Amino acid sequence: MRMMPISMCRPGMKLGKRIFSDDGIVLLAEGVELTAPLLRRLGENGISYLYIQDPRTEGIEVPEILSEETHRQALNTIRSVFRDFVDQPGKRRTGTYPYVGRNLRQVMHLIMDDLQRNRDAMIMLMNLQTVDHYLYMHSLNVCVYTTLLGMAYGYGTDELATLGLGALLHDVGKTQISMQVLLKPGQLSSAEYEEMKRHAERGYYLLKDEPNIPLIAAHCALQHHERLDGSGYPRGLKGDEIHEYARWIGIVDSYDAMTTHRVYRDPMLPHRAVETLYAGSGTLYDTAMLRVFRDKVAIYPVGITVRLNTGQTGVVVDINSASAHRPIVRVLTDEANADLKTPYDIDLSKQLSVMITGIEAGPSER
Template sequence: MRMMPISMCRPGMRLGKKIYSEEGIVLLAEGYELTDSMIQRLQDKGIGYLHINDPRTEGIQIPEILSEETQKQSLSTLRTVFRELVDQPGKRHTGAYPYVGRSLRQVMHLVMDDLQRNRDAIIMLLNLNTLDHYLYMHSLNVCVYTLLLGMGHGYSNDQLNTLGLGALLHDVGKMKISQQLLNKPGALTAEEYEEMKRHAEFGYLMLKDEPNIPLLTAHCAFQHHERLNGSGYPRALKGDEIHEYAKWIGIVDSYDAMTGHRVYREAMLPHQAVETLYAGSDTLYDTAMLKVFRDKVAIYPVGITVRLTTGESAVVVDINAASMHRPIVRVITNEAGEDLAAPYDIDLSKQLSVMIAKVEIGPSER
């Protein structure tokens, strides 16, 4: 199986994994043969990558950080809770709707159970095979990535639960921003940008009095766009004025936004996003936190197609945890782009004369 950017997908290719509708119903079955119209529809819905069956990559297993069931249940709960937080704020504060916090803790329980089973998991592109709203997928992504960092940092289970809730709800204030503004395809005007920035304060106000949700969770929503040098918003906090949980979430939120496909722009590749984050080391982001993040990110995720310095094309088979930039790859074409009759694997951590030159993403490679 391969994980292909949708820009590389062509009619006749067959899906390696099911794709679900927003309601959790199977929309496209495993083995479905793609058409031009379906590729375009998936692209319009914000799907950035597809799992594709390819005989040359038989045996390559793309790891799932979360089980299929956890993904479905978590996204379903997020849809319900986010809408409830917007539609019924007054009633919940009377105690009539105390289940919001409990529902979110059930999500945290599911996610933590999956992650605890694989504490050494690294941050892969969390390609949720669903046509769900970007906000829900982004929230779940940020939660998972942040928890992996928190585990690597050594937080206790209680700390991880609070951190995870903060990550899960960091962008809930965007429910108060118009969909037209959130999905605007071009640059925002100064007035629109000011309105967009209000989501941090909206999130704080929506969460601060919620029963069963720690106040610190509300502060994560309030502070995740603050930056070390005071250039962030909404309060231009600096350094230690920003809670450490919000600093972690700020790094992950930026990474997932950069690597996520949106209708109006192409996604960055993981190595590009990491480089961009490091450009803000000690000015925007804490350097020690960035190092933990870098050590947990799969620069070249399993299943992605790369071009080697030899001119050959290969698919990433496995990650070398001690050398993220030198994975095990399966060579599938020669330097002329011709398919090999017998693809073969290379461990780049051992074959030092060969390196990854670029990641293949379709018509305009990066």
């Protein structure tokens, strides 16, 4: 299979992977033939890329970081918890929900079990083919990516559980923001932007007294938009004033926001998002943390079409974890862009004279 921008998909193509709703229900099965109305509806529901069947890319399988069951249970729990926290914006919520922390801890155990079974997993674009509520999927993505980074960094089990909970709940304060602001398709006004920024403090106040949620998780919600140079919010903290968990989450939150479809823009692909993050190295984000992050990100996702300096094009077959920017590529065309009768695989970590010079992408990535 291969990954294609939905803008380049055409009627008659067949799905290479199933499409899910945000509660794990299969909406479209693998092998379904795409039609023009179907493509239009998928685009309207926030899907920017599709995995498509292609005989030339037979055998290319996209690895899933989480099992289907863990993914389903996690999203169901996140949705349930966040809905329990929904209130009129600005209204003080009374009482606590002791079961919330218990349920979230169970989800964290499932996630950590999946990740422990594959500690060398790379940060992949997750669930491109899920028709979801952005806040729920973003919260799960940030949790999984941050926990992977924590494993690579060497945190112990208890530390990982706390870090993961902080990541899972970092945006819970957005349940207190009006839907008109949260889902506005255009640029926010200055007043709306100030309203949106309040989600950090509101998340802290939602979490700080919950009996089964660590106080550090509440501080992650409060501090994940703080930046090293003091330019972040809500308190303008600098450097080590920001908890290290919140600094990890700040990097991953920014990355996932850039690489996920939003109502007001198309997503970036990983190599562009990493470049953007590195532009803030040492000023916005911790340089050492960015290095760990860069080493764990699959810059060129499995299934994406790339251009080589030889003039040929191909599809990424697999990731070299020790050299993420030099994957294994199945070459599909020659230098004149004519299809090869017999495609072949090339390992760029061994063929050092061959380099990726570009990708096949939608309009926003060109």
